[in-house]
Amino acid sequence: MRGAVLHGPGDVRIERRDDPRIIEPTDAIIRLSASCICGSDLWPYRGIDTVEDPAPTGHEYVGIVEEVGTDVRDIKPGQFVVGSFFTSDNTCEICRAGYQSSCVHRTLMGTIGTQAEYARIPLADGTLVATPEVPSDEPVPHFLAASDVLGTGWFAAVAAEVGPGKTAAVVGDGAVGLLSVLAARHLGAERIIAMSRHESRQKLALDFGATDIVPERGDDGVAVIKELTNGLGAHSVIEAVGTQESMMQAIRSTRAGGHVGFVGVTHDVQVPGDELFLGAVHIHGGPAPVRRFLPQHVELIANGDIEPGTVFDLALPLDDVAEGTAQWTSAGPSRPSSGSDDLMPRTLMRRRGSGGDDDPRRRRSSTAQAPHPLLPAGLDDARPGNRRTRSQTVAASTPGLASQHGGVPGGGPRPG
Numbered sequence: 053m054r055g056a057v058l059h060g061p062g063d064v065r066i067e068r069r070d071d072p073r074i075i076e077p078t079d080a081i082i083r084l085s086a087s088c089i090c091g092s093d094l095w096p097y098r099g100i101d102t103v104e105d106p107a108p109t110g111h112e113y114v115g116i117v118e119e120v121g122t123d124v125r126d127i128k129p130g131q132f133v134v135g136s137f138f139t140s141d142n143t144c145e146i147c148r149a150g151y152q153s154s155c156v157h158r159t160l161m162g163t164i165g166t167q168a169e170y171a172r173i174p175l176a177d178g179t180l181v182a183t184p185e186v187p188s189d190e191p192v193p194h195f196l197a198a199s200d201v202l203g204t205g206w207f208a209a210v211a212a213e214v215g216p217g218k219t220a221a222v223v224g225d226g227a228v229g230l231l232s233v234l235a236a237r238h239l240g241a242e243r244i245i246a247m248s249r250h251e252s253r254q255k256l257a258l259d260f261g262a263t264d265i266v267p268e269r270g271d272d273g274v275a276v277i278k279e280l281t282n283g284l285g286a287h288s289v290i291e292a293v294g295t296q297e298s299m300m301q302a303i304r305s306t307r308a309g310g311h312v313g314f315v316g317v318t319h320d321v322q323v324p325g326d327e328l329f330l331g332a333v334h335i336h337g338g339p340a341p342v343r344r345f346l347p348q349h350v351e352l353i354a355n356g357d358i359e360p361g362t363v364f365d366l367a368l369p370l371d372d373v374a375e376g377t378a379q380w381t382s383a384g385p386s387r388p389s390s391g392s393d394d395l396m397p398r399t400l401m402r403r404r405g406s407g408g409d410d411d412p413r414r415r416r417s418s419t420a421q422a423p424h425p426l427l428p429a430g431l432d433d434a435r436p437g438n439r440r441t442r443s444q445t446v447a448a449s450t451p452g453l454a455s456q457h458g459g460v461p462g463g464g465p466r467p468g
Contacts (some may be wrong), residue, residue, distance in 0.1 A: 054108045055168030056373045061099030062353055063111060064374045069165075072172035077123035078141075080176035082115040082133060086196045087166045088364065089377055090137075091226065092317050097377055100319065108165020109373075111137040112199040114192065117180075124176045131182040134195050134350060136203070136342035137161050142178030152178070152343035167373050181346040184354050191353055193361025197231065198349040202360040203232030203297070203342030204315050205292065208347070209239055209335040211313030212288035216240035221277055222262075223302045224292030225253040226316060230260060232290045235360060237261025241288070245280065247273055247301075256362065270297055277305040285310060291337070294318045300327075308332040315340055318401040 055069040072081050087110050095101040109451025117131045127133065139159040140152035143383050147155050159174045162420045173179055177370060183195065188435035214220045220241040222232045225248035236244045246257035249267035249400045257265065266276045278285055285329075291298055303323065313336030369374045 053169040055165055056370075057106050057165075058093075058096060058105050058109050058274060059102060059106045061097060064097065064377050064380070065180045066371050066373060069168065072170050073117060074121045074165075075172065076174060077121040078123055079121045079177050080117055080127055080173045080180065081119040081131075081170060082113070082135075082173055082180075083118050083170055084113055084115040084166060086115075086134070086192050087113050087168070089167070089373070089380060090198060090200060093162075093377070094168070094381060095317070095319070098381065101434075105282065107163070108168070109162065109166050110167030111160065111162040112196060112198060113161070113171060115165035115197045116186070117182075117289070118170070120176060127180050127182060127202045130186075132181050132186045132195075133180040134198050134346060135161070135180045137200050138176045138339065138342075139173065139179040139247050140343050140345060141175050143332060143441050147178065147343075148340055152341045154340040154341070159344065167370070169370070169428055179343065181343075181350050183350055187354075190255075191356075191361070193364050194353045194359055195350070195361075197227070197360035198342075198346060198353060199361060200340075200342060201227040201363065202231050202234075202349055202358075203345045204228045204340035205233075205290075206345050207340035207342070208232045208290040208313040208315040208337065209235035209288070210290060211311070212290050213311040213313075213334070214239045214241050214288045214290075217242050218244065218287035219243040219281055220288040220290065221245040221266075221286040221302075221305050222257075222290045222292065223273075223298050223305070224290075225257065226292065227252060229292035230256055230363055231360050232264050232359060233257050234260040236288070236290075237331040238358070245277065245286065259362075270301060271304075273301055274304045281307065284308075285291060287311070292316050294321070296321050299323065301394070302331060303327065303331055303335070306331070306333045306428070310334070311336065312395065 053069055053071050054066050056064055057067050058064045074081065091435040096103045105142065114134050115132055117127055119129060120127055136152065138153040138155065139145050139161065140155035141157050142152060144156045157175060164171055186194065192414060209220070211230050212220065214236045218241055220236040222229050225246065230253065233244055235245050243264065244262045245264040245266055246254065247266045248254045248257055249272050253264045264274055264280060268276050269313065285305055287310045288303045288314050289306045289310065291302035291312060291314035298316060299314065299321050304315065306312050309332060311334040314335065330448060375400055
């Protein structure tokens, strides 16, 4: 089969890899319908994380079940399935507590690689969730988002104790940050503050349910959050970037007794002990237990209640995965893909900054097109579907890099 392999910094190639086969009786083999590039893929691509040997890439995926092992009971050949970036048996004590990403038998799907035509899925019954029926092309990007970024954003909101009557703030305007806004809206937050300086992402945040936009970052951003909350800070703050600045911005924006949910893949983050002690805030996060939320998310997407795939807006064939990765790391403007109406940092799937109705809480019915995700065989285009903007100086459409794991404070070109 064809699959992506990372050989070193800046060097990802499509190569012929061995076709996957059943190894354990709990395995399944799926034919991948869609995959994508995640921001965490960019750390080794840029040489920030060490690459010692060629390794397969990709950990987000949806597809059709081709074959199952003899001990697989719930997943059947022919089903369309969504899986998490960590496999899980969903029966161990940790899984039963809702932390499937820390399953005692987990496997990181990135070590198997889902930027490919086929993949072996260990612990299929505990990892995969089947859709009610094989979907048409249109909702495939939405199901793909449920494989990682939707569940990660949702977990961040749950970890931050978002709920009715509360003010939530989101640090980071990448795919996870934007879908944290969607999750906060679904969980009933009274006020949702999206911290973003990129116009197209601001529009999408409003469409997902944000009530306020704050473009300031760092201490200036903290000051604005305090100003909007009577000097107290937000009840719930989501950190979706993973840098020192974003973590401190999140902690300092939280009121005493409030909660921080952090899901940005951390790099060189050190929290001063005195601030942690005197801040009196709860901090919870880590790798999101996407499998905990998958049944709910599959149902919401199948019913058309949410459309998380609107965070994708560039499609490339599998053979162009190297180009897609390289484009995402560039700071230049993007080449618009078919049907795209704005310019964004380049990724395998460009984020689509779409306008919304006057009331962002009304579901979108726009017929504007967003192209399909990466497909081995290709799919037709997918069709995804203000309140108040507190903005002193909102940047025009000149965003810096933001990955699926968060926008970088200051618009810098680091992956989140």
